[in-house]
Amino acid sequence: MVLTRMAVPNLFLLILRLVASKDFIFHHAAHSGWRYENVSFETTAPTLGICGIKCVTQTPPCYAFNYRESDGSCQVVLNGESGLVEADGYISFAQWLCLTEHPTIPNTKVSFEGWRGEYPAPKGAMVTLLCDDPKGFSDGSPHHTSRCSSVTPHAWESSFQVDAVECKENPNTVYFLGLRATCLYWKFTGEKQYIYPECRLTEKGREYIGTERQTESGKTCLRWDTQPYGKPDDFLATVEYDDHFLNRDAWSQQNYCRNPSWKARPWCFVDDTQVQWEFCNISMCTVRDPPEFKMTQEGGEYIGRKNVTISGLPCQPWNTSKPYPASDEVASHLPGFPDAEDIDEDHNFCRNPNGDAAPWCYSEKLDDPGTEFCDIPFKEAQIEEGAEGNTFGKGKGIHWDKVDDPGTEFCDIPFKEVQIEEGAEGNVYPECRLSEKGKEFIGTKSETETGKPCLVWSEQKERTPWDFSWSGKEYYHLNFLGGDPATHENFCRNPGIYRERPWCFVSDADIKWEYCDIPICHDPKPLECKLTEKGGEYVGKKNVTLSGFPCWPWLSGAVFSFDFRDKLSAFSDEVDGNHNYCRNPEPGRRNHGPYCYFFSGSTMTWEYCDVPFCPGRDGEQCNIRVYGKCISPAECKTTQSSEDYTGTKQTTKSGLPCQPWLRNSPNDLVPLHSLKKWKFPDELHPSHNFCRNPDADAGGPWCYNGAGTDPRWEHCDVPSC
Template identity: 30%
Template structure:
């Protein structure tokens, strides 16, 4: 070991490499040192900023390792492989049950069996926990003592580490790390040179280790992102195994989970179209062929799910409908969920509920009683668990929705808070007679003390009615003692010219004023103090959002003012045409294409604090635009500086911005809002919302989706099967995602092919790519 360290330091001093190449060479050598048989650490973290390494006794197979920012985790290959070479003497994986499914006894335990092989007697045999091992070199491979008193020991079913693949390589666990053209693979936990959504912590079941070729998304064979700047991803050249594939689980004639094991003979889609044969390329050409997916039972034209879709589907014989889902009867006898019906009058009082103990609950609530966001059932981060869709196929463990798979007293979920493993969900029983009301938001300082002004006080609506010299104000509707034709409630209906209160209808830079009741003094300014700076937390609404994720086309009508950062971008005469987001009291983020009609700031107005498009609420604030800034490299993102800051209150609150270059996981649930075209689905004139997952660009750029149109500074989000989407009039609006207890804007609504069309998700500018530009504009202007 000492000799290896000396060699390492010699290399650091003498290496002729410079810059990045030098760093990579150092990392590779240290990697070899730490992964040598002489070293007992399983992993190390390398931080590029500090150029430091931290050795670790655990790895991600045995513990949840919390990583530092800008740190890359390197792990010993031997502890990551879930396969064996030869007899498996060196197997160090985490399989802990026998070939018959019986849990293993811990090697250090003496009950129910007193072992001959213990960690003390065989310290180098890896006898940890209850993992399968082969301390005696048994010809049949790894084994363990069992927890069954009647069976002392049994062998484990550990596959061979073959550098070949069965089926489409979805279960390939080998160590090939180069593509078909010879490019080196990029590490899955790295975002350089290609940012992506295939984060190992979001796909714990896909074995995304190191930079090994894998197939996490239903491709015909394993692939990887490459280290080449000009090639984002490429397939890997892994031969098919000559040995037969593992025996598949018995097929079902009904729908369980996503229906990946469905082997029935239904061949008609949910809209009545006949399915195209999988082996046919007419009328639709495709890659889901029996040759590319040899283990998926793609017989005839039967509905199947070869690539992990939402449910079984097929290509259709209808030239105008490329593919559609199929209606398959459920194995548990439940009926398919009906589309959600949203009635405007119910928007303020709707409440999800459950029957009995909630075992049959299939709603979309995803927050706990204390407001924590639920962890996805398919994720093992931050909490590892066994409540997965595979283990509980009839529990509908989709996304991070509240469920009750183990027949507890009510629906629950694991939380995204590392310090709280699980909690019950914020749901009521359907038979509860407790009236449902939205929580009343706490009053802000401004609402408790309205007699102060922000800026020039144009929005002042307090009740001061005396001038600075103590004169009483004349009523605005009166013509005595001073006759005036212009500033009246009739000529300025939106200026708040009530009674004789001080106002600023003409935007006087010196603040509110009034006509006086003194015949000798026509008008005078009022002495109203400035309001203190508003205290607020970005991304936190005072009104609970609905978080509609069922079915802005066909979305749900939002709870009024539950998205207080949403703004309406309007023409100078008040016509809504785009959305936008308040990111600071004086700054709005929107799409650059919304500003194509004019480069003059005076051509635009910003409305804040509204729920109804006609802006009839008393909470509405209107602002002129002082400056506008388009992103200099023609990305579809722009900033607007308001002439005066917005008043922050219960109805107007800025959203949070993401960290620079932050990347969303490919399964993140996010929300869009807007007053855009609803295509006849109802809710016109009211703010609507819909929730759907982010789609990794690699998927979104497939030929059947957006066919390579999505650029790396953009992201996709939507339901692949259509039904919900942003639309005309929503452009420039926010795509926000919940991070712990606040909303962060990750996207600006940019473009799409139609609205809510199948296989045509919406495209959004990736806000995290433009944080330096946003900060620079705001600081310098």
Template identity: 25%
Template structure:
């Protein structure tokens, strides 16, 4: 049988199998709706995962940018027109969604095939979000977009000519957001939101068409924070608050710690930028749980442009990423970390900050100074039936099985989020490794384990040691120790060596959630950061052998199917047509039977009524480290 006939025959077989499965038993637990693939539209929602609160909130939400939700109101600029008046097109809010070479644009809210940080949270005034129209968020020459072609990261767009002025539909204006909640011990005075006080951002707020976006800043732009003092604060969703900490020359080591109360605070750190955000920062901690950044004067980035021998100012910001957030913040400063009487950087002896609230009860953390282990020792199902022993507090019990994929809940101890992140036929392979992360083009540390196939080919486990360039920039082998014998630190880790050599900064350098030697930044040869914090050295070169004098051979592509000519080709076409027609008729018959069954049972839910094993697969993606476009 020819390949075409085999393929069509397989389709017919799958149709028969699916038909039999759908109508044979009449059991609701086996019911599956072909149209929805398990995606449940909750009552009151216009589309899957489009909460009514998202409509018209000032941000274009991908899940709401559909006709059933009226294209998210005015948030996605439908019908806005092609007119713009700024020479660089930064005010362009039109609908052109392909590049000048014809490549389709990737949605700004998407992270595949191009991972990036040009998202609404980081560039709130640029007209980004859950659409694929061309924009200019970052002072390029003219509007552009990331492409859906993996080999072409971005290109400019050929938008219409510049106009002297534009008159847009007034319905696209925004109303000012409500005032923010006051901060407790995080600064005195009026903390009302003031969306106009944004002169540091480098634009005329009134001239922007994207007025009153959902990302805002506290009115008291910068709050002074003393070393070694714990403060508490609270923020509304998509709100930044900024702090500055004076670092005297006598301080050799600092550690910033953010402990969540409610919500998910993210921590941005910089020495040179007084307003670090997702668009401009040096270090970022955006875990689910406690955020922690540690820096010593041995790190060349300490004190930034002032130099490692100077006193300086540390700039911090906290972002309430996607919900109302409370937090506690402390910045430790240590003058001599090696001294016997050096202050502890732990909340209590034997309790590391990241371990509190991780789902495991640590009695050394179950003290007031460590926030009582954030409830890890309080799970008594006789008293609190909803609590799940071993599940981190960052995964709320009500999130599990709510038909929304919550990354914080995708682990065995949280019942894999009750399959909210799985499509039919998918099974979890490891904690925090979402099925959509496997083989997505980036090596994810959580997926870089044997049970997940070492993240498909993303982590280079099947690559040989061959490379061609003299500096080894193309080395993708598996040497993971330095010339001095020290084990390498994973490139995705920020401890013990904080750094900026990340996959987001260097997307084509083979970095990610592995510890193999690489050369992302034009060093003499491949190198890595040292994983031993007591080694006395931050990084070293690696011994990866000599470059190959001949071309490195990659696995050949699969051979094309043999050509079919003459009468044989005609027979194949006719046979494929007949089999395809049979498949269509069978599918229509199956759907008719399913409709009759729905009439009998009265169940028309899109995900199949009571089947908890087939739910949605939406994802939340946090901002990543900035990279050049």
């Protein structure tokens, strides 16, 4: 075992107590004569202890600090990743984490166990390196590992010596769509090269989700959800019709060629009672290595080789029953596995047979129920921007020029970023959509693309669609941004999961609903602000809380251990394993804006994010809003309790600063927000720290002490009108 760490003559253990907290933060002397280079700020401290206090009193506490006794230099590191540089006189101190990048070997595939590859790496975090070369590494090993040491502070323990072990790059390896694939010296004949999803990866093509809708004889396919000839004989008798389709949904498959049974290849129903169905001509993919991305929210089509959860825990094989009943899932949802025929005792790849929110698996290292989602990104997340002029060929694949005999050549496949195209000038959000699906659209369009008037959403509870996460009229409201369909009136929206763009209900009983013609915004870049108090429409990239804690991925089992699919309708965008952006998918529980979950020590909790209201058309920021309208503050109270006070007083009667109502520090307000008993006369936003009386206290407006000292809260001196 090789220890990657600088020699330290003596180990010094520093224990510091956080102000106003019972937690202890341990920092260990990690490197003598070296310092962390990613310094957040530098100050001076007369002693090592004072420097340590400056470190741990940050919010959140710093990961590391450097101290030099000769001049009192105190450098605080708040970033999770940092390299080391030689620095005479310095000693670096760190929590028992690994801030430096793990040792690696070029040309290897990297997987993570016990963490997601984001720094700092926790104690015990494992990195596994695999070599594509058939002979393995130069020392004969099939794989190598590095682990953030549990014995020595801030040290990587590796099974190899850096620069002493090599992995030769497979000469047939190319990169396409962000994936490693092996090029088999294709013989170029001028024919198209077929790229998934518009081709089959397997002979039967049960994973095929392309857009071909004609049979090999030229007949047009019928919609699957109409069941034109009932349930076919080769469908399983014990499984419902819809459950034979990927994601357990026939409607979203429209009339595309599919293979929901186990026929030889994709097929579809046709309008011919004599033949009823025909095969489709779906080509085999040129590169048949399964892609490591998903095309749909649920990812039922995924047949990749990911076999660890989003937390890095190993998956339990599907065909086993201990410690969790994975084999029962196979028995009850067999058609939900696109590679069902390949399931054996070793098959432990992430799949989504039951139509959950994303691919998942069982893991023996998880507590009951033993399941967690996997980190399977969307296809777009795999693609990087290439050089100007790199474009896809037209049609279903790339048309390659012929080459001279022997007709073989290495593959040169560039990257191309897939992104939404800009709309016409003048299309400005919110009266346009920022994405293809437009789930974030909250404009005022109220007629369909054929001119039919939209019906009022709040009056359609009896018509809850099949693709709403929450079924039943009592939960109907939870499928909408903000959790209140009345606020959406009869405007075009896209609640639910499967619709392609904004739509609405119509009075025509034959069609029931129809899409709306909502243009793409000229600038599709998401706004970093909210338009409504709950901020359900927010699709920005903020991923830290108000107190600076990094957000945890929404699909992590630590966030929602079950029933995450119920949250999908109210999400303003689609979710994959990388999605850790501030959102508000629980509008019935979080009333004041986007938020996220994070770990505080070993406890998972949540906090609102710094997503302010968008400025008005005049560019001014509104501090006091009531029912979406900016009002002038009333700087006096009309009654003793004055629950309707909307002034801007932000200090207590003894002069203490008020803590913002949405911030969890220095006073933890999460339990109080969760109780939902507070009533504010105006809408809250991240900087709102004005005196209020949300609990109808007889003493009048008050606030929490933002200084973090006693008293915890105090009344404010608001004059009477």
